[in-house]
Amino acid sequence: MKLTRRAALIGGSLLALTGCGSKFQSYTGPAVTRVAVFKDSRRMYLLHHKSVLKAYDIDLGFAPVGDKKVEGDGKTPEGHYLIDRRNPNSRYHLSIGIDYPRAHDIAEARALGKEPGGDIFIHGQGNPVSRLRRDWTWGCIAVTNDEIEEVYAMVRDGTIVSIYP
Template identity: 60%
Template sequence: MIDRRSVLAGAACCALAGCGSRFKSYDGPEVTRILVQKDGRRMHLLHHDQVLKTYRIALGYAPLGDKRHEGDGRTPEGRYYIDRRNPNSEFHLSLGISYPNRADIAEAAALGKPAGGDIFIHGRAGRHRGKGRDWTAGCIAVKDREIEDIYAMVREGTVIDILP
């Protein structure tokens, strides 16, 4: 028979296990740049020229070519900045990318379409596992445990270069 103390101890253990925060701390070298290589499906966090971490990534569901307009399923290419952090992301955690810039807006406008926005580096939030190699609407996705590390390491204002 289970007594009251056992039940309380079990509940305390469950509560503490739930405290395993997705918000980690980082005290290593500053991430000065993010380099995304779309063709190799890799993202590198750099401290100047030194690679600190490398991650396998998923891209937009139409991965070839630069993003031209909203809804094209492509991940943008070019130099952008991390411009926001979303701790309440539908995709576990996310870091916003400063897409679209003026050139992106002009390119989309020339096609008679909006440029779109809301491009992020984000996790999978569990339910997006097994969706295939490239499944986002234009974002850069990593595993949930990886976005926790990236979220801790990368600050707003960090340069992100997305190469074809």
């Protein structure tokens, strides 16, 4: 009987501890109305209208200068997009999707005889090895795992994402 009681106490304690370490945060502050990404300064801002709620250092695609044109070019797109999905099981901790490619992106790539690519996300770092060098993604916008937990909680689907050169 003692073994069962001890196992129950240990199991309950472990369950309580894992609840405290959840990667899913809650947020009750002002709504994020826009995400502004500035590629040249490697900064991302979560805005409520004109007020900055949070600012983050970011990493970009491995070829950070210029607009994304085709699949595999390692560039992060530039322009105005929307948050259209989220992935709680991302291999990069958590991620929120950007609705790239849009019609103009597809037309631009096809004019070059190529595909535009896709799966552009704002995400965490996954494992620490991925942050050994700057601008390591395939075109995504990366923050730390702790930071993506904040972003994931604060940014809603449908939020505008403006990515500037």
